[in-house]
Amino acid sequence: MIRSMFLSSGARAIGLPVTAVAAALTTFLIVDERGAAAYGYVMLLGLLFQLIPFADLGMGAAVTTAVAVQNRSEVDRSHAADVVRAAFWMLVCSSVVLVVAALTLTAFDAWGGALQIPGSLTSQAPFALVTAFVPFAISLPLGIGQRILLGQGKNHYVNLIAVLGPVAALATTWLLLRADLASMYLAMATPLGVMVVAAICFVTALRTSGLDVREILSPRRIRRDVIAQVWRSAGPMLVIMITVPVALQSDRIILAHVGTGRDVASYSVAAQFYTPTFSLISTAAVALWPIFAQETSHALRQWKRAVAALAVVGGMAAFCYGVLIRPVADLLTNAKAPVDLSLAVAFAVLILVMALHQPSAMFLTTADGLRFQAICSALMVVVNIPLSLYLAHQMGSAGPVWGSIISTAAFQLIPAAIRAARVARNREIEMAARA
Incomplete structure (x- = not known):
């Protein structure tokens, strides 16, 4: 793994x-x-x-x-x-x-x-x-x-x-x-x-x-029955592919409406470096998909190890991002679009939250698991946008990021982790019964 x-x-x-x-x-x-x-x-x-x-x-x-x-x-x-x-x-x-x-x-x-x-x-x-x-x-x-x-x-x-x-x-x-x-x-x-x-x-x-x-x-x-089986997974995955980007990519629009030009500029610089940082984590996590898809008598242990590994990786990435983003932003923009400490911390926390969620997201990839994730993603969007609007008024450029952190943790990270642990435990029991 x-x-x-x-x-x-x-x-x-x-x-x-x-x-x-x-x-x-x-x-x-x-x-x-x-x-x-x-x-x-x-x-x-x-x-x-x-x-x-x-x-x-x-x-x-x-x-x-x-x-x-x-x-x-x-x-x-x-x-x-x-x-x-x-x-x-x-x-x-x-x-x-x-x-x-x-x-x-x-x-x-x-x-x-x-x-x-x-x-x-x-x-x-x-x-x-x-x-x-x-x-x-x-x-x-x-x-x-x-x-x-x-x-x-x-x-x-x-x-x-x-x-x-x-x-x-x-x-x-x-x-x-x-x-x-x-x-x-x-x-x-x-x-x-x-x-x-x-x-x-x-x-x-x-x-x-x-x-x-x-x-x-x-x-x-x-075969028609195969098409139906494909859509059982493709349908929920389509919902996830639409809702997650909408939730996480709407922050600039929100700041453009309720924030200042400086808020939008600072957010854009911070987000520009968040994307490649998280892409390395998500690229590592997606390799778990085929491993988790196979039936195993150690499913729960594998999932726990994956969570631990990505917690360490995510924590390191979050720390490096939080330390480096402000001087890097000042260097590249000649201090014209500085990243505030609150914004740097917010993106660092988002990196850690998203990293912790990846093992569960890669584990719940059956048709039923994807359907559960689609429901969670839809609820996350419903909460994320109004919450981000409110927090943008209160906190400026860091507000929408904290909106994403709270909604992702509440409606994706925690529910998916509970579901993945239960499914993994049941899979181990089934494999033990077969043996």
């Missing part, structure tokens, strides 16, 4: 410098040749797909769990193939919808106005939205490969391959600039990088898992 977590987060840490350098060079090329304004609009369009993180419909949850247990028996192996096939073709349908939406907006010349992009830029690149969305749409069904690798306990493969995404985006940007294409067509570079990563992961997953590509690509073998 510790080895899997170390490999996953280690691969992520190794890739971060490469990713940062590639992103910086991409920024330099566009700004140097097309200007800062053009760069802003290129990134707006190129990262538009991040506004729809639920485009995979939560299908990955069912795939990961099915693949994790496929070696228990021939029946489980056959079921895993059925689940992968059904998820793949449902995501093909999702891709088609995205492409049709992009074509419709292009046909009516509406996407530029919707995004408030100057007409001078959109007129030079009328099909920029299509060229940006098609690679992302293709990556959706291919993204099943990443979930297969995770189910096999090979999430470090995913993190290492992911480094190629920003590198591919950099290469694409350079080629498009050399071809002297209109600026907005540069927006296809980032989605193309996402597609390259998804394609390589897909091929790698099929080779390492032993799944037959002909079976996966045969839509005629999809």
Whole structure:
């Protein structure tokens, strides 16, 4: 368990410098040749797909769990193939919808106005939205490969391959600039990088898992009962994928309404460093999914060890963040957007709370477990937003963070921990009875 977590987060840490350098060079090329304004609009369009993180419909949850247990028996192996096939073709349908939406907006010349992009830029690149969305749409069904690798306990493969995404985006940007294409067509570079990563992961997953590509690509073998089983996990996962970002990403909007410009700036700087810090923890935690999905006579002990391990890691990360964020923020912003001590402490506590929650979140990945998590996430959102509004009035930039801490602890961390401990204990009892 510790080895899997170390490999996953280690691969992520190794890739971060490469990713940062590639992103910086991409920024330099566009700004140097097309200007800062053009760069802003290129990134707006190129990262538009991040506004729809639920485009995979939560299908990955069912795939990961099915693949994790496929070696228990021939029946489980056959079921895993059925689940992968059904998820793949449902995501093909999702891709088609995205492409049709992009074509419709292009046909009516509406996407530029919707995004408030100057007409001078959109007129030079009328099909920029299509060229940006098609690679992302293709990556959706291919993204099943990443979930297969995770189910096999090979999430470090995913993190290492992911480094190629920003590198591919950099290469694409350079080629498009050399071809002297209109600026907005540069927006296809980032989605193309996402597609390259998804394609390589897909091929790698099929080779390492032993799944037959002909079976996966045969839509005629999809069974209705399997589709229903997939949606039992995908539906709740879709709710989680929508509610959690809404709760945690609404803080800037809240501060923009009730705070000052300084509050928004300080929060943005602190949040910018919270994201990569927590990503290392979440990357390590996701490696627990296939381990917990397998039936074991030591489920409770495994869960407790995971909680202890991530408590230590989360505590260390929280301490380092709290100590370093203020001088780093002053250095990078020339003290124009300082991070107050209260805001630094709030984000440090949030890191620890989120780290403590990860083992339970990775343990409750059956259909019933995901349904429970979806209910908790929905309740968390309902409480988080009004609480964050109130605390923003009282505490300034730290208020929404404390709103997230309180709502996450009350409606996710504690309920999920109680549920996970009970499920783990029952699983041990069942395994002992079978023996």
